[in-house]
Amino acid sequence: MIRLIVAFLWAALGMLFCLPIHWHNKHIGKTDPVKCWTKSKKLVSKFFRALIFIAGTKIEIRGEENLPDADHAALFVSNHQSYFDIIILQTLVKGNIGFVAKKEFRSYPLLPLFMEDMGSIFLDRDNARESLKTISEGTERMKKGLSLGLYPEGTRNHTDQLLPFKPGGYRMAEKSGCPIIAVAETNFGKIFEENPLHFIRSRHVIIEFAKPVYPGQMDKNARKEYYDSIPAQIQAMLDNHIATMKK
Numbered sequence: 001m002i003r004l005i006v007a008f009l010w011a012a013l014g015m016l017f018c019l020p021i022h023w024h025n026k027h028i029g030k031t032d033p034v035k036c037w038t039k040s041k042k043l044v045s046k047f048f049r050a051l052i053f054i055a056g057t058k059i060e061i062r063g064e065e066n067l068p069d070a071d072h073a074a075l076f077v078s079n080h081q082s083y084f085d086i087i088i089l090q091t092l093v094k095g096n097i098g099f100v101a102k103k104e105f106r107s108y109p110l111l112p113l114f115m116e117d118m119g120s121i122f123l124d125r126d127n128a129r130e131s132l133k134t135i136s137e138g139t140e141r142m143k144k145g146l147s148l149g150l151y152p153e154g155t156r157n158h159t160d161q162l163l164p165f166k167p168g169g170y171r172m173a174e175k176s177g178c179p180i181i182a183v184a185e186t187n188f189g190k191i192f193e194e195n196p197l198h199f200i201r202s203r204h205v206i207i208e209f210a211k212p213v214y215p216g217q218m219d220k221n222a223r224k225e226y227y228d229s230i231p232a233q234i235q236a237m238l239d240n241h242i243a244t245m246k247k
Contacts, residue, residue: 003200007054014047015110025117033119034144037096040117048087055191056202059088063209066181070095073147074212075173078183079162079234080151084191088207089149089183090118097147100138100169102154119146125154125166135171142176152230158189160242165231170215174223179212182230184237186245206241210234 021043029036052059068074076089076097086099098119106112106122121138124130138148150172152165173180187205195201210233215223 001199003054003056003202004198007051007200010050010054014050015114018043018047018114019110022113022117026113029117033141034096034146036117037098037119037146040114040119041090041096044114044118045091048091051087052084052091055084055200057084057088057191058202058204059092060204060206061092061208062206063211064092066209066211067092067094068147068179068181068212071145073142073145073176073178074181075142075170075178076147076149076181076183076209077170077230077234078149078151079185079238080153080156081158081185081187081189082156082191082193084188084205085151085185086149088185088188088205092207093147095147096145097149098141099149100134100151119148121148123169131168135169138169138172139175142172142178147178148172156189156193158194160238162231162235162238167227167230170227170230174215177214177216179214180230181212182210182233182237184208184210184234184241186238186241204245206245208237208241210237 025036025039078085090097096119101115101120101122103122103124119141121134123134142148150169152167153163154166157163170180185207187203190203192198192200213226215226218226
């Protein structure tokens with residue numbers, strides 16, 4: 001209960017006190033979006049690291065050598081268990097990173113303001129035309145060096161088996177010339193969402209980064225085969241994590 005209260009107060013008060021920084025960054029972003037993303041990355045990373053500390057989360061990182069340097073973008077394609085997926089991934093990626101979020105996030109208080117500062121885009125899955133516009137915008141941002149986190153399951157999943165993937169967002173890597181890095185995240189839901197009354201608990205989590213793959217360099221058949229293989233690749237990493245944690 002204490003962790004939950006402290007985390008809630010930190011999140012609520014932190015966003016309120018950082019509103020002037022948001023307005024400043026938003027002004028910068030009108031003429032220099034990369035500078036806005038960079039400033040927001042520094043601010044949000046400190047904010048998220050504090051939340052991870054409050055939660056008492058112990059992070060085991062596998063495949064850290066597969067992360068790109070700060071000057072190169074990638075599309076991180078991951079399973080989705082928790083809000084902590086975004087919190088932890090953002091702190092581990094070296095360069096600027098935004099996220100592909102559901103349009104419903106826009107209705108949250110304050111949070112979408114900072115998500116926009118980071119370069120996040122909001123996807124309307126019920127509107128094909130708007131989805132294409134969003135993917136096109138994401139592609140242009142990746143060309144400017146912004147990494148994006150994509151969760152193709154479309155919703156948080158608290159089982160050991162992946163939900164069907166929606167692969168439309170993969171085109172952002174294909175069209176921007178950036179790699180896809182498959183990511184497997186285990187035990188993230190047990191930090192918060194899966195606990196009784198949503199108490200925050202200290203947990204050991206595993207996050208693994210696969211080797212980067214450049215779909216834009218493949219022919220059509222090889223690219224389709226690779227896209228189809230991504231869920232199985234992530235599932236294999238998850239199964240390995242679970243087996244390791246049971247030992």
